[in-house]
Amino acid sequence: MSQIVLSLGFGLVTASILALGAVGFTLQFGVTNLFNLAFGETMTVSAFVAYLAMVSLHWNLWWAMAAGGAAGMVLSLLISRLVYLPFLRRGTSQFAMVMVTVAVSFILKNVLQIFSGATYYSYQLPPERPIRILGMVFDARQLTIIGLAAASLLGLHLLFKYTRLGKAMRATSDNGPLARSVGIPTDRVVSAAWLLSGLFAGIAGVALAVDLGTFGSTTGGSYLLPIVAAAVFGSVGEPYGAVLGALVIGLASEVAANYDPQLKDVVAFAILVLVLLLRPDGLRAGRVQMRAEVTA
């Protein structure tokens, strides 16, 4: 039993990182209606930027994470403006856009590889004392990451509920053309969505690199499976559902590892399949009608 409680604690850390990633992914999808498969590479780039900040500028981890977040924002916005938007304006179909995002992920990953070589990098963080809470074990960094994730999600919630931008994002997410027709500046809302999603990707990327201990040019890309599995929980486009998904997947995979470590990835996948079989457009699909056209 104590092992299971322990794994719940570990699952919380995993879920926090996953929540950051899944929310970033689904938020941008909700507003722009574009499945961005280059999201993972954005995470990786941010992890590298943080690394440079720590190694060259000797910043501490948290400032470096901020730098990574900033890098994610810039990269996201750049890609959306320089690549996605022109293709969309040209009338590229929804599923051809996926190929475009795949192409971008190829390019990003391999350019990274050219500059970073095929080796692994590490933030080389010193070990910290274990902190025991309710039978779970954390270190200070992990608690900070959990706190950061919670704070970011709370911030997002406040953004949606109380700010004009947040409400505009929700409106655009629900029905882009209608939003535009009532005067919401959807262009700016879309840019805001890319920036936010890039920020989340950046923080998630750095947090992931911290959690793994070491990272390389393929690290973010291989994180796609759990992100999609978590995002699908909330009818892709629905951030709150993604948080739920992250919790379920993070906790379930760590608990499953108690029985068989090889079940970890399989659990995330099995959950994805189950959700798809039961509710093809996500668990909370009733809320949002899938839109045909892409705004971004």
Place this chain on the structure above:
Amino acid sequence: MSAFLSYAATLLVYLGVNTIACWGLNLQFGVGGVMNFAFILYQAMGAYITAVLTLPAAATQVDERYILGWHLPWPLPLAGAAVAGAALALAVGSFALRPARRDFQATVMLVVSIIAATLVTSEQGWFNGSQGLFGIPQPFAASLGLGIDGYYWFFVAVTAGAALVALLGTDLITSSPWARKLRAMRENADAAAALGVNVRAESIKAYVIGGAIAAVSGGLLVEFIGAWSPAAWGTGETFIFFVAIIVGGLGNNFGAFLGAFLVLGVFLELPTYLPQFASANTEESLQSAAIGVLILAFLWFRPQGIFPERRRRLSRLVPAGVTEPVVTQPTVVQSAATESAALVRDRPQEQRGPAGAVPRTQAPAAAATRAPSARLAVSELRRGFGGVNAVDRLSFELVPGQATGLIGPNGAGKSTALKLIAGAIAPAGGQVLVDGTDVTGQPAYKMARLGVIRTFQHTSEFAKLTVLENLIAAAPEQPGGTLGGALLGRRHARARQQELLGEAWALLADFQLTSLADTYAGRLSGGQRRLVEIMRSLMARPRILLLDEPMAGVNPTLRLTIEEHMKRLRDGGLTMLMVEHELGSVERVCDSVIVMAQGKLLATGTMAELRGNQEVVSAYLAG
């Protein structure tokens, strides 16, 4: 010298294998629009199954484990591979093809591909884990006694033979009426569903066949190289196949072959001849990044690929004698009304069947088989979005054989009501009754098969299909229109296809658009596309026609033409419900009108009555 020949033979075998694989992917994606991001998994499955069916039972003394090991004679392992590929596709498709969005489907398949690699590696009992299978004997290698070089060429012959079979099969399929359905689905899944295509089922079929073909290609490859392991199928390889068919040309077999040759052959082999200028890692990364750039370049400059899908000019096949003498264009611009009247006058013997314009030869039969006008009723129909009731306890009953207008201010829920009736959206409550039968919640394609046909607010033509194809695709009951029917060949489908061609041509003549018969529908002007959509809905043999703002964006002259056709349909006894903002059109065409506001039914009556209704007027002013 013979080392060179072996090399050449190897390249040919690989070309053959890759081409077969590309044909499978082309069927799935190029024709059917299914983005199979798990493609490499199917090739791998075929390789694995072929291997374990060819090999004898696992030799446990070297700690080698795998399933089956039945030591079957050739070509049974390849057949087994095809079955396995199909079965896997069925299993994966059962959940991966459930979401409506193609990109979502693609991502799920990608995830499947990743997890499969993990599973195959960790479940060592399946296919010997990361070590993989080896020592797979080449077919007939021992018995033929051809010698090393001779055997290479024998295998090239085998591959060519397999390619031939694959070509004949895929050609048969991709030129069938069923493939036309797939293409329609590819162009606009919603419109296809609204015309009776069960998109999910047809997607799964295309997926399954493509999966079987990919599996066979894998089987051939493993029989050639004799070994297979997870290292042979990385997730990235799927994208290389996609690049190949995008570059070569989507939707046609020659394009797929060209892609296999150029991308999988030339682009990947040629750089190895260049002198090395950087570390191997850098060079490989450059090559992969170049693939990304290649995708972008083609999607931007030439999305149809080097060798685009051929346009199918069906007008040549229209049976002689069906082509009606087209009404000569009046030299003086007459008013639209007399023009329509002229149309009417020139066809004195025309039978006014519910389908409007019907070829002379068919009119009596069509009229005879036509059921009496259908009745449509909705009761307490309800649907909300995000806390707002788009449709709020809506109840009405259409007079059969009449045209009813559905009007109201913006946001009244009119389009939503149509979509609820047609099955495009599921209602949250209430009932839809057709001829007294409860059909609530039936999906769009089933409603279409019952004769409830809906047109779309935004034009929804099948852009990369010609106008004739758009029309024929909509017609029900085509023997070649199912997978089974397609496999039975052209002859099986010919009679009906000829019939339909005749019908479609007559319809085109009626609308004076025969000159556009072989033009891609996407190239037409807005008004022309609207007409195509209407004609298409007529080809679907509607019993209840739901029109969603048919006059939107249409110029006044065309409007009158459409109105004329609507009137004739109405006179022919077709039950129609027309959402429209153009009140003039509504008044001219519709016998009665329903007014909605804020999701609720506000009033019914004739236009004259409603004009006097204060509530209606204020709803319009307010809304």
Place this chain on the structure above:
Amino acid sequence: MTLMRKRWLAACALTAAASITAAGCSSSSSGGSAGATGSSGGTAQASGAGGTYPLTAGVLHAFTGQNAFFGLNAQNSCKAAAVQINAAGGIMGHPLNCSDYDTKGDPADAVPVTQRMLVSASHLVMVVGPDGSDIPSVLPVLEQAKVPELNTVGDPRYDTQTSPDFWRLTPSDSTQAPALAYYTRNQGYTKIAEVFTSDLSAQTTTTPFQNTFSKLGGTIVKALTVTPDTTSYQTEVAAVLAAHPQAIVGEMDAQTAATFLSEMRQQHGGLIPVIMTQRAIQGDWEPAVGPAIGVPTMARYVTAIAPALQASGTAFTAFSTALTSIKANQFQAKNPFVAATYDGIVTVALAMDMAKSTDPGTFVADIPKVTAPASGATVVATYAQGVAALKAGKTIDYVGAAGAMVFNQYGTANRPYAPWTYSAAAHNWLMGTLLPVNAGL
């Protein structure tokens, strides 16, 4: 039938017909194929005389992907050996060149690459590689061409292989697992946790290891197979720690080890002794794990059981010098796989000198003789020494940088293992005391 379809059918039918004809023609002359098609294009002549054209050693490996470090090892081995060989006058006057061919670690891609090598490499006399994932598909092709290949794969299924062209320079994994168990038990550990990643040699190592370790009186308190490259192993680490093992024994790739060990360090407040297989001394492991857990920690706790090499003496000096002259990472000087491959190439060169022929069909039989200990044989430590001794008419026994490399009847050179530990000062792995031969068996 449309014109296009006719053309298609014609093309396919033509190809099929041409192939069948070619098959038939080839088979009728197949009698001569065995000899004439033996080597690559531009086949080497039976006698060594007649020109000083360069000979090629093809380095057929993955230079990209996760096994790229194997390729890098092989590349450097070949270059270093070529330096030594050419400095001593080459092979009967022919210089030796190394040519690289990237298999990308994909057994399907490897086949055309191998074919291309056979076509384009002039006077190909030996192939260095490929590695474990590619050998199954490449070996048949090389056998058809009758070119000897030198490899360091661990897969035990080759323990009883019979191809005359297969030469395994390092011990099979079937001896690694017992050696691992032997060392672990010898260090006094009776309760250990076994951790392997599900790919790599986990398949072939776990069971023999368990058997040997139990036989030696040890207990495995926890046995885990982990999936590589997942984002966290916290639960697995906790499970291992909860069983209170004295040490962890196993094999993990670089990324997995880095994550696993750093999480263990965090949960436990430090590491416990870790005994890894030879995977740990490969070039990509230390750069990933060191920074993740701290180099001093790695140096203190991690031991790798890998084949031994002769860390001093003439042979090793020659090897080191050669590596320096090709500007290789000094890390590799201490890598027993690099040393073994270097020795292998030198051995094949000496075999050619011994047989006085550069035709693989002829000299392949002499390869085992070069390193076979025979009474009255002169022990030589470098290529130059070997050539001199052969010229003087002596029988030689080449014992190179990797130590004695005696091939058994199946073409494998079984050699002793040794524990390797990382030295922060030397920036390299250092070898400890050799384990006895066939330790644990």
